[in-house]
Amino acid sequence: MATATATYNASSITVLEGLEPVRKRPGMYIGGTGSAGLHHLVWEIFDNSVDEAMNGHADCIEVTLHKDGATVSVSDNGRGIPVDMHPKHKRPAIEIILCTLHAGGKFDNSQSGNYKTSGGLHGVGASVVNALSKKLVATIKRDGAEWEMEFRQGKPTGKLKKLGSARGSGTKIFFHPDPQIFPRTEFNPETIRERLEIASYIHKGLKVIWHDEVNGKKETFQHEDGIVAFLKKLITDEQVKPVHEQPFVLEKQNGVRIEMCFSWTESTEELVKSYVNGVPTPSGGTHENGLRAGVLKAIRNYIETHNLSPRGVSLAAEDIREGVFGVLSVFIEDPQFQGQTKERLNNPEVQGMLDNAVRPGLEQWLNSNRTVAETIINRIIIAARAREASRAASASISRKTATAGRLNLPGKLADCSSSNRDESELFIVEGDSAGGSAKQGRDRNKQAILPLRGKVLNTEGSSLAKVVENREIADLIIALGCGAGPDCDPDKLRYQRVVLLADADSDGHHITTLLLTFIFRHMRPLIEAGRVYLAMPPLYRVDIGKETHWAADDADKERIIKQHAKGNAKPEITRFKGLGEMMPKVLWDTTLNPKTRRLLRVEISDALTTDRVINELMGKDASARFRFIMERAEEADELDV
Numbered sequence: 001m002a003t004a005t006a007t008y009n010a011s012s013i014t015v016l017e018g019l020e021p022v023r024k025r026p027g028m029y030i031g032g033t034g035s036a037g038l039h040h041l042v043w044e045i046f047d048n049s050v051d052e053a054m055n056g057h058a059d060c061i062e063v064t065l066h067k068d069g070a071t072v073s074v075s076d077n078g079r080g081i082p083v084d085m086h087p088k089h090k091r092p093a094i095e096i097i098l099c100t101l102h103a104g105g106k107f108d109n110s111q112s113g114n115y116k117t118s119g120g121l122h123g124v125g126a127s128v129v130n131a132l133s134k135k136l137v138a139t140i141k142r143d144g145a146e147w148e149m150e151f152r153q154g155k156p157t158g159k160l161k162k163l164g165s166a167r168g169s170g171t172k173i174f175f176h177p178d179p180q181i182f183p184r185t186e187f188n189p190e191t192i193r194e195r196l197e198i199a200s201y202i203h204k205g206l207k208v209i210w211h212d213e214v215n216g217k218k219e220t221f222q223h224e225d226g227i228v229a230f231l232k233k234l235i236t237d238e239q240v241k242p243v244h245e246q247p248f249v250l251e252k253q254n255g256v257r258i259e260m261c262f263s264w265t266e267s268t269e270e271l272v273k274s275y276v277n278g279v280p281t282p283s284g285g286t287h288e289n290g291l292r293a294g295v296l297k298a299i300r301n302y303i304e305t306h307n308l309s310p311r312g313v314s315l316a317a318e319d320i321r322e323g324v325f326g327v328l329s330v331f332i333e334d335p336q337f338q339g340q341t342k343e344r345l346n347n348p349e350v351q352g353m354l355d356n357a358v359r360p361g362l363e364q365w366l367n368s369n370r371t372v373a374e375t376i377i378n379r380i381i382i383a384a385r386a387r388e389a390s391r392a393a394s395a396s397i398s399r400k401t402a403t404a405g406r407l408n409l410p411g412k413l414a415d416c417s418s419s420n421r422d423e424s425e426l427f428i429v430e431g432d433s434a435g436g437s438a439k440q441g442r443d444r445n446k447q448a449i450l451p452l453r454g455k456v457l458n459t460e461g462s463s464l465a466k467v468v469e470n471r472e473i474a475d476l477i478i479a480l481g482c483g484a485g486p487d488c489d490p491d492k493l494r495y496q497r498v499v500l501l502a503d504a505d506s507d508g509h510h511i512t513t514l515l516l517t518f519i520f521r522h523m524r525p526l527i528e529a530g531r532v533y534l535a536m537p538p539l540y541r542v543d544i545g546k547e548t549h550w551a552a553d554d555a556d557k558e559r560i561i562k563q564h565a566k567g568n569a570k571p572e573i574t575r576f577k578g579l580g581e582m583m584p585k586v587l588w589d590t591t592l593n594p595k596t597r598r599l600l601r602v603e604i605s606d607a608l609t610t611d612r613v614i615n616e617l618m619g620k621d622a623s624a625r626f627r628f629i630m631e632r633a634e635e636a637d638e639l640d641v
């Protein structure tokens with residue numbers, strides 16, 4: 001950790017401004033009064049402790065979320081906020097820091113050489129938290145004594161008190177957000193925990209103790225290897241395999257602090273977690289762009305100087321980036337954030353700084369690790385060949401679908417008679433007998449049925465070129481008409497929506513998973529456009545007296561029995577073996593009829609896009625996989641169309 005010394009006396013604080021503006025327009029200072037704004041209070045206080053640690057004066061921070069879930073204490077073992085009397089203002093420094101705008105919490109870079117890169121949205125300091133708190137208590141140990149001062153809505157409720165003599169030094173801030181400002185004052189323990197854990201990676205060696213009294217949990221985060229340990233965890237959590245043992249690591253400290261580490265993995269995804277002053281930037285920005293540009297140049301240059309260019313294929317940026325897992329952390333003085341949620345870094349000068357740092361660093365590393373370099377270049381060339389093969393397959397699919405017309409549609413497709421895309425839907429059904437029931441039960445005008453036979457090819461990890469060799473998949477692509485791979489275009493989909501309809505058993509779940517995997521990998525725009533749905537066929541028929549009910553699952557069945565089985569009418573339960581044995585009329589009533597059915601729209605949550613989840617989905621237990629997709633789907637958007 002960096003060390004710096006500074007001379008300080010209370011007279012160095014000169015600008016005084018009250019806190020009324022903060023209470024009048026809290027959004028100006030913390031971004032809003034919703035959950036994000038509320039948590040901003042914690043980050044603001046925590047960041048002050050981190051700054052004290054980064055200046056070399058503290059090495060341990062403890063954060064407690066108290067039992068009520070709405071009170072937080074943060075403490076550090078730093079120097080303690082100064083308590084000496086300001087000669088002119090006749091007030092203790094702590095009071096000036098916590099009760100005036102722009103004077104508190106911020107360290108003056110130009111004068112003291114101290115380190116302060118305000119982490120938060122506006123980096124406005126402890127006084128803002130004080131202004132927006134129903135109650136705030138500062139406890140300070142320094143100069144051999146313990147001091148305490150209490151505030152309410154940003155105003156002192158008494159004098160600075162000396163509690164007694166004490167050893168050591170440090171600051172503790174206890175605060176309770178003001179319910180007059182925040183509609184909800186309960187914090188989310190998981191949100192706080194995550195931020196603290198990340199801070200412990202980004203500031204290597206820093207000890208962060210997290211005490212969650214709501215759930216009775218206590219955890220300590222400390223990582224001597226910093227972001228390298230973070231990358232290791234990321235790679236383990238996502239269950240991807242690196243193609244080389246040691247990650248590329250770069251630390252730079254000239255003007256700005258830059259830290260990064262990354263590895264090429266076997267994953268087809270790219271995952272770079274970036275941070276600015278410890279604040280996550282999930283939408284990237286100039287720092288990430290600079291990193292990418294630098295990596296591209298370094299790799300291209302290495303390939304050129306070592307004559308490693310592959311024959312017959314050109315390397316695209318996406319080939320070079322494929323499978324890269326990394327962590328990027330930069331510290332800059334005046335971060336400018338952009339976008340709706342301020343999650344993208346916008347400082348233009350940062351791009352070149354990153355580019356200029358990575359390029360020579362990575363080239364040197366490649367040159368001194370020639371075997372590793374070769375492995376990485378091979379991995380990149382394979383990505384390029386796979387991409388070109390998929391592009392060729394995709395183009396050939398487009399040609400075929402373009403010339404398909406109605407005549408060349410797959411023979412087993414029972415198309416709808418309406419040619420109006422906006423009102424039609426395609427059901428993909430497993431098996432011929434289920435397909436038969438569906439064909440009879442459907443609304444012929446608007447509903448098309450495509451039965452697929454047997455288990456669809458497991459497409460995970462297969463290139464599009466390979467996948468289209470499978471008859472069922474080829475039929476599916478032609479029936480949908482929207483192309484696959486890079487040329488997939490939802491506007492060309494021949495139907496308003498695609499509905500996957502499978503038995504409510506493990507075989508059915510399996511086929512749904514396989515189909516979703518295919519669509520996810522090769523027709524992702526369809527999911528993104530919200531055009532893919534899951535049907536919910538019933539699993540049970542429950543007859544009670546003269547009434548008939550349909551239950552989607554066991555829980556549903558129990559609920560129905562509880563609700564309707566009154567008196568001595570005994571419920572009679574039939575479990576469906578499959579869609580095939582369901583009468584067409586029943587299939588219509590329960591699953592196909594837009595007025596009575598339930599559809600789940602498939603959405604891509606963050607979790608679904610990661611390899612870990614796909615790996616889990618493709619694991620052994622089909623029904624577990626399916627439950628996962630269903631949970632995701634339900635979580636997303638339940639739609640009664």
Ligand code: 28G
Binds near residue numbers: 108
């Ligand atoms: C526990 C929760 C949050 C902090 C310090 C330590 C000093 C300080 C904080 O000084 C005044 C004005 C500009 C430098 C600095 C102590 C120098 C000497 C400090 C915290 C001084 C603020 N002795 N620890 N503020 N500045 N921890 N944790 O807030 O010139 S805030």
